[in-house]
Amino acid sequence: MIPAQNGQEVDALRREVERLQQCNRSVGERLSALQVVQRIAHSLVSEGSLDELLEKILGCAVQVAHASAGALLLLDRAAGELVFEVIEGGAGAPLRKARMPADKGIAGWVVTHGKPLIVHDVTQDERFYPRISLEFNFPARSILCVPLIVRGSVIGALEVLNKTGDAQFTVEDRDMLTILAAQSAVAIENARLYQNLREEHNRLVAVEAEVRHRLARDIHDGPAQMLASVIMNAHFVREALARGSVEMALREMDEVLSLAEKALRQIRTLLFNLRPxxxxxxxxxxxxxxxxxxxxxxxxxxxxxxxxxxxxxxxxxxxxxxxxxxxxxxxxxxxxxxxxxxxxxxxxxxxxxxxxxxxxxxxxxxxxxxxxxxxxxxxxxxxxxxxxxxxxxxxxxxxxxxxxxxxxxxxxxxxxxxxxxxxxxxxx
The missing domain is CATH 3.30.565.10 (Histidine kinase-like ATPase, C-terminal domain)
Known part of the structure; x- marks a missing residue:
C-alpha cells in the first residue's frame, strides 16, 4: 500500500499538472486570439470602404469574444447621439442607423467614461437601455463593451452580447476586444479621412467644372458678342469709307469705340471676379x-x-x-x-x-x-x-x-x- 502521505503528494501533483495544463490551454487560446487580432489589424489597413471596414471590425469582435451578437456604434457629437452603424446577430437589421442618446445604455456609459465594461446580467444593471434590446429583437443577457478611442478622443463603442454556450465574458475577452478596438479606431478614423478627402475632391472637381462653365457662358454672353459686333461695325466703317461716306464711317466708328470700351469693362470685371x-x-x-x-x-x-x-x-x-x-x-x-x-x-x-x-x-x-x-x-x-x-x-x-x-x-x-x-x- 502507498502511504497516505505519498498519496496526498500524488494528488497534489496531479492537481498541479491539471492546473498547468489549464494555464497552457488558456495561454494557447489567448495566443490564438492575439494572432486573430493581429491578422485583423493588418487586414483593416487595406480596407478602403468605411461601411465594409465597420462590418469587418464587428464580425471580428464577435469572433474573438465568442459572442452571439454585436453592434458597432459611432458618436455623432453635434447631435449628442450614438449611431448604430453595424449590427450582427439577432434580427437587428432594422436597428441599423438607429440613434440613441450618447449618455444612455451600457454603450453610452462606456463612451462617456472612455472605459471598457463587462455586465454579466443586464437585468440587474441600471445602466441597461432596454428599448434597444427590444428593437434588436435579441434577448440580451450579458454585454461586453469597449470604447473606440483615437488620440485620446472617444469616437464610438464596440459591444458584443451573450457569450456562446451560456459562458460569461472574461477579463481576457475584454483585453482582446480592447486591443482590437484600439486598432479599429485608427482604421475607422483613417477611412473617414479618406472618404472626406474623396468627397472633397469630387466637390472641388464639380465646383471647377461649374466655374469653367460660368466663365465660358459669361465670356460668350458678354465680351465675345461685343467683339463680334466690333468686327461687324468695323466692316461697315470700311465699306462706308470705300463709298466715301466719311460721316457714316465716323458714326460707325463711334459705335465701334463704345462697344470696345464696354467689352473691355466686362473683361476687367471677369478678371476681377476671378482674382480680386x-x-x-x-x-x-x-x-x-x-x-x-x-x-x-x-x-x-x-x-x-x-x-x-x-x-x-x-x-x-x-x-x-x-x-x-x-x-x-x-x-x-x-x-x-x-x-x-x-x-x-x-x-x-x-x-x-x-x-x-x-x-x-x-x-x-x-x-x-x-x-x-x-x-x-x-x-x-x-x-x-x-x-x-x-x-x-x-x-x-x-x-x-x-x-x-x-x-x-x-x-x-x-x-x-x-x-x-x-x-x-x-x-x-
Whole structure:
C-alpha cells in the first residue's frame, strides 16, 4: 500500500499538472486570439470602404469574444447621439442607423467614461437601455463593451452580447476586444479621412467644372458678342469709307469705340471676379467698393454698398470667403431675381459679430421649395455658400417671399477671423 502521505503528494501533483495544463490551454487560446487580432489589424489597413471596414471590425469582435451578437456604434457629437452603424446577430437589421442618446445604455456609459465594461446580467444593471434590446429583437443577457478611442478622443463603442454556450465574458475577452478596438479606431478614423478627402475632391472637381462653365457662358454672353459686333461695325466703317461716306464711317466708328470700351469693362470685371487683387492688397471693403463700381457699369440693375461702421481687416481666408459669398449672391440676383436694385450691407454688432447681407427687390421665391430642390440636385451655389459660412464658424440664411425680393444673410464671429489670427482652410 502507498502511504497516505505519498498519496496526498500524488494528488497534489496531479492537481498541479491539471492546473498547468489549464494555464497552457488558456495561454494557447489567448495566443490564438492575439494572432486573430493581429491578422485583423493588418487586414483593416487595406480596407478602403468605411461601411465594409465597420462590418469587418464587428464580425471580428464577435469572433474573438465568442459572442452571439454585436453592434458597432459611432458618436455623432453635434447631435449628442450614438449611431448604430453595424449590427450582427439577432434580427437587428432594422436597428441599423438607429440613434440613441450618447449618455444612455451600457454603450453610452462606456463612451462617456472612455472605459471598457463587462455586465454579466443586464437585468440587474441600471445602466441597461432596454428599448434597444427590444428593437434588436435579441434577448440580451450579458454585454461586453469597449470604447473606440483615437488620440485620446472617444469616437464610438464596440459591444458584443451573450457569450456562446451560456459562458460569461472574461477579463481576457475584454483585453482582446480592447486591443482590437484600439486598432479599429485608427482604421475607422483613417477611412473617414479618406472618404472626406474623396468627397472633397469630387466637390472641388464639380465646383471647377461649374466655374469653367460660368466663365465660358459669361465670356460668350458678354465680351465675345461685343467683339463680334466690333468686327461687324468695323466692316461697315470700311465699306462706308470705300463709298466715301466719311460721316457714316465716323458714326460707325463711334459705335465701334463704345462697344470696345464696354467689352473691355466686362473683361476687367471677369478678371476681377476671378482674382480680386485689391482684396489681397487692401482688404474686403476696398475690394467691395471696386466690385460695386464695376457692377454699376455692367449690370441691368443698380447695386449699392452700405458699410454701417468701421470693419477691421480680417484674415485672408475670411475675406476671400465673404467676398465669394457676396459674388454668388449677386450672381443669383443677376440670373433669377429680375431685380431693379441690390444692396450689399456690412455691419459689426455689439456682440462682436460681422453681419453681411445681399438684398434685392426682385421676384422672390419659396425658400422651402428651393431648399428641397438644392438637396435633391446638390446645388453647388447654395451648398458652397453654406460651407464657406461654416468654415468661418458662422451661419448663412436665405429669406425670401414671392414678389417681395430675397435677402442672403451671413453672420460670423469677428474674433477668430481677424487679421493675424490663423484662418480656416479656404473652401474653393
Amino acid at each position: 487683387v485689391t482684396l489681397e492688397m487692401k482688404g474686403l471693403v476696398p475690394a467691395l467698393e471696386i466690385y460695386v463700381n464695376m457692377l454699376q457699369q455692367n449690370e441691368r440693375f443698380s447695386v449699392a454698398l452700405q458699410i454701417e461702421n468701421e470693419i477691421a481687416r480680417l484674415n485672408r481666408e475670411a475675406e476671400s470667403a465673404i467676398f465669394a459669398v457676396i459674388q454668388e449672391a449677386i450672381s443669383n440676383v443677376r440670373k433669377h431675381a429680375e431685380a431693379s436694385q441690390a444692396i450689399i450691407r456690412l455691419a459689426v454688432t455689439e456682440e462682436g459679430y460681422l453681419e453681411v447681407s445681399v438684398r434685392d427687390d426682385g421676384v422672390g421665391f419659396d425658400p422651402g421649395a428651393i431648399s428641397q430642390s438644392c438637396a435633391e440636385r446638390g446645388s453647388l451655389g447654395v451648398l458652397t455658400m453654406q460651407e464657406r459660412a461654416l468654415s468661418l464658424q458662422g451661419s448663412l440664411s436665405i429669406h425670401s417671399r414671392q414678389g417681395e425680393g430675397t435677402e442672403v444673410q451671413l453672420r460670423l464671429p469677428l474674433a477668430p477671423n481677424l487679421a493675424g489670427v490663423a484662418g480656416p482652410s479656404p473652401v474653393s
